[in-house]
Amino acid sequence: MGLLDTANVGDIFERQLIISEDLMKKFSNISGDLNPLHTNEKFAKNKGFPGRVVYGNILNLMLSALVGMDLNNDSVMLLSQRIDYKKPVFLNDKIIATGTISVISKAVRVVELSIRFVNQEEVLVAKGSCSFKCI
Numbered sequence: 001m002g003l004l005d006t007a008n009v010g011d012i013f014e015r016q017l018i019i020s021e022d023l024m025k026k027f028s029n030i031s032g033d034l035n036p037l038h039t040n041e042k043f044a045k046n047k048g049f050p051g052r053v054v055y056g057n058i059l060n061l062m063l064s065a066l067v068g069m070d071l072n073n074d075s076v077m078l079l080s081q082r083i084d085y086k087k088p089v090f091l092n093d094k095i096i097a098t099g100t101i102s103v104i105s106k107a108v109r110v111v112e113l114s115i116r117f118v119n120q121e122e123v124l125v126a127k128g129s130c131s132f133k134c135i
Helices: 021-031 039-048 057-070
Strands: 012-018 076-085 094-105 110-118 124-134
Touching: 012 057, 021 057, 039 110, 057 076, 057 110, 057 124, 076 110, 094 124
Parallel strands: none
Antiparallel strands: 012 094, 076 124, 094 110, 110 124
């Protein structure tokens, strides 16, 4: 049985991540993004933030892992994803990504998720959607 046989609109999947210094350094090294807003505490504070701002694309990584690992199905492939950033994320924040199945199209084997990202204070930091194909 695959995801299309067991999933229902409204099913919820969740993933958590604590934003560590190590994660920030690894992302910086892999991406080559050395923007001082992410790498320089003093610069970020001078711009009015309480500290360095986390790379927004770390949330995309969470979304990839949510789809690839937390749906309890290894036969899915992302087709699209969109994230709208609402509030900045900072070092040591605990981010909870929640995906809710919003559409199941068995005819074309596509599922859509609506996604919400909240921090440890339950503040919405981003939201979006993704679609994936069950292969």
